[in-house]
Amino acid sequence: MAAGGNNRSRLLLVILLVTSLFLITLDLRGVNITSSSRSATQSFLAPIQRGVSDLFSPVGGFFSDIKNFGTTKSELKELKEENAKLREKVILNDDTLGQLKKLESVLDLAGRGNYKVVSARVIGKGSSATFSQTITIDAGSSDGVFKDMTVIGELGLVGVVKSTTSSSAIVLLMSDPTFRVGVRIARSQSIGVLLGEGDSEYTLQLLDPSGTIEKDDVLLSLGSDNNRPFVPGVPVGFVKSVKNSRLTLTQEAVVSSYSNLGSIGVVSVIISSKNGGPKDALIPTPRPTPTKTIYVTPPPTLDLSDRAANEENN
């Protein structure tokens, strides 16, 4: 019997392994089973993600507050309930104001670049088990958001739309290891490719062998045909340090992005852009470098009459 059970398990193992390999092969050969199934899953998950986001985002700190509700006196209870309601309102207002502030900054950037945008809230993040860095936003194809559109945050590029459903979209963040964007250096107009590295730092590979990179150089997106996936002129990041390697033909640099991808709440998807883009209009204004003022107090000097008195004493 045991041998029969083992044989049955072995047969099942072989069948399931072959099925898995068959599915992988189908996917790699381009049979479109994944995108439709994953987009169906996303359609199912988006309302839940939105609900969870609505539930936890503004009321996160509220649970600890309502935990202490006393049951001693009815008056006290009423007052506390009223207080809690007011507090909830304040928290909700704070949350709304915070989102509004971020949205203002995003729209400001989009306005300066003459981009037509659709703004959206971030309602989910990619699972850690997939090793890909994505976010889910609450705008989809019914809002005019489609695959391969540029996504910007309050300070610059965030990523690119990877897939959409009617009411949500998945955005591939620029920190994802598979992310690539053509950039130009605002100072020298040299062009290169920015590569996502899986964390907050990026690698810039210059395409021009004679081009040079300097620390604090500002990088703008180069743009693509028909503005998809990237519109030109979006601030991408700035050079943090230049790699000095003789092994590479062109220069490389470590880049920091303008957008803090760890705390994005609101983003804008660029629906269309004016021909040619905003050129260099979106280069972030440099922060004023702090100037040090040094006050030098002269050392106390002896008066001439005092000096004469000293000489007499000597």
Added chain:
Amino acid sequence: MSWSRVGFSSALLLFFFVVQEAAISKINFPIAGFSLYLCVVLGLMALEDRFGAISFGFIAGIVLDFSPSSDSPFGKWALILTIIGYLFSRNRESIGDFTERPMAFVLLVTAGATISLTMFLIAGLILGENNGSIINNLKSIFGNGIWTLLFSSILLPLIVKFRALTLSSRERI
């Protein structure tokens, strides 16, 4: 393994998949993220016999392959979790019942989560995927291992209780 148990466990897997995708993924865990789904799946698999562990591994993998944020080919998680299911069942045959040894259970689930993520990366390399720098990936696997170790001690007793509820009277004997 009865069909009702397959149904119950599949429903549980779907529930935890939704919780993972909608809520857990939104939490910014220090070091790296935590996969509640993997923890539950591995906990369930560790309690099953060989047939059950392999079947659950495959079903759980297919569910995880539906993850909209995933960039990997469909079927990759199914392949990996089927193999992990087989390895778990082999291990269970040699060690015995985990329900009376909670520490061994927690450590096995943690090791399972770490091994499955490592296998996922290795399979990605074989398939020519770009998974980023090794250091970041090691950090993700290590972080996930730490969180699995912490949370599995709370979750696994619940999983054992749930499984006991779904056992038919014949399976209890």
